[in-house]
Amino acid sequence: MLRDNPEWIIERRRELGERIADLRTAAHYTQESFCETTGLSRRKLQRIESGETDPRYGDLLRIAAALDTRVSVLVD
Template structure:
């Protein structure tokens, strides 16, 4: 079995990477966080936690964010 990083550390890294991909996509489109979370119909705090990499995101929430940003959800998950 391959050596895997500690589960907590791995999850934290993945959350941060997801948040980075969302933020980069948003900034490239010259959009504000507010324009995205309002269009996605999610709470500001939820969006900020996802983009900041501090919270788990439900798949439905990620799909809404992806739709608003005009990308496929897999683009956010895999980069």
């Protein structure tokens, strides 16, 4: 379960979500338009950006492609 993760993992997940949200807004995407571009559901994107869930690698690939960047930029 995600709740059983140590605090440092939870914090990194929050940082990833914040980075994705910041890059999305800097690219002038709303959550709705970003979901249309990536194919992610709005709920999934909300959970990723809030740090509630670990995104799958495929989700990160979609997000990075929409932002015209690499996955390493998202997770670094």
